Amino acid sequence: MHFTAETSSNGVVERNFTLGEVTGLLWSPASGSDRAPLVLMGHGGGQHKKAPGILGRAHRFVTGCGFNVAAIDAPGHGDRPRPAADEQQIAALRQAQAAGEPIGPIIVRYHTGLAARAVPEWQATLDALQELPEIGAEGPIGFWGIMQGTGIGVPLTAVEPRITAAVFGCLGHESLTEAAAQITVPIEFLLQWDDEHVERQSGLALFDAFASKEKTLHANAGGHGDVPRFEADSATRFFARHLGRAGTSPA
């Protein structure tokens, strides 16, 4: 893992890193990050490691809970080259969207292929992060990712025992059911009640599939892009409850 840049603002240190082909960001408290819990963040489709929805929540996790937070560009996203096969699938997706055809099957195929590449990348990234003295191998680890972040995060969490709590949501395809059924850690699952891209029953079925004893569904009125701001606070408290160190006070 190579750090390539470092900036600091509002009590948060931001470091760019690379690990092989993977490009990522690590946010840490300006003071007191040592052996703090770590939250991994997976961005949405077509977005990247520093999209506003990632950056805002990352800062909140750092300043509200004192956590370290890492995000990586998914294969073909952000600072990474996009393979021709991905280009073709994305073109097919846009075509279906423009034609008003169902995009579900294309998304499923795309996410499945993406997860096959992204899961080992996340595991290698986690190995490298745990070698950093300020993180270490002992601390609890959370995963946050909705939409495409869920498409990658569910298969990752299913095979990665180091992840002990996760926020998922705004996605629901049957190809994830089997992986969800292997997950037993606490889950907070977001759903947009009037999502124009995710069928309600499909989202409810994915929530139902998790084997976790503690799981909470937060379904909010509104469309795919209308996830309310207060859900960022809720995720902060969720991770504070499950990863939190004594004495931390979530925002």
Place this chain on the structure above:
Amino acid sequence: MHFTAETSSNGVVERNFTLGEVTGLLWSPASGSDRAPLVLMGHGGGQHKKAPGILGRAHRFVTGCGFNVAAIDAPGHGDRPRPAADEQQIAALRQAQAAGEPIGPIIVRYHTGLAARAVPEWQATLDALQELPEIGAEGPIGFWGIMQGTGIGVPLTAVEPRITAAVFGCLGHESLTEAAAQITVPIEFLLQWDDEHVERQSGLALFDAFASKEKTLHANAGGHGDVPRFEADSATRFFARHLGRAGTSPA
């Protein structure tokens, strides 16, 4: 409205009151309650105005948000005599439960009759509370009530424009759909995902029926009695968001 007793503990003043046949409790901050928002609380079936689930949340609303909180005994509950007709319905309910028969239809009939009596009682109580100088007629008003508290609270909120935000849940019968469709204020709706008394689809259908632009479903793994403690914090924040005065800091 007659106050019949007053005690104080942990910064919360508790006053018993009567209003005609209605017996109730009013909790207020020991200091600074003037013109604070008001939360009305409806208890569950067979319970009363000072059941642990009511008392604990009432204290949290007072100490966390500086609100005034009022609870009244439903007809035939707590300090109020139980009419013979109610006795018969409760006996029928227990009999059905013991025989493993569906209790849904009995609950619907019982709640419907109860709400017809309880809604005007709540409205008279609200009139009287707003005449108190420490509450007044201007402040925002919330309603909290799950299970039987929803059976009464949904019809109440449908006809009572003074209520501007409500927490409901753990109930779902079709007799409430019409009232729910008249409600447009922000709603937080609890559901137990594995509720042995409330059918999941029926609870989801009731959530779906609210006409509110802002509504959030919180569905938690577990049975009827397993509503997680963190939902009390969530309700506190919900009311702080919608009723809160500037400068209040929810717990």
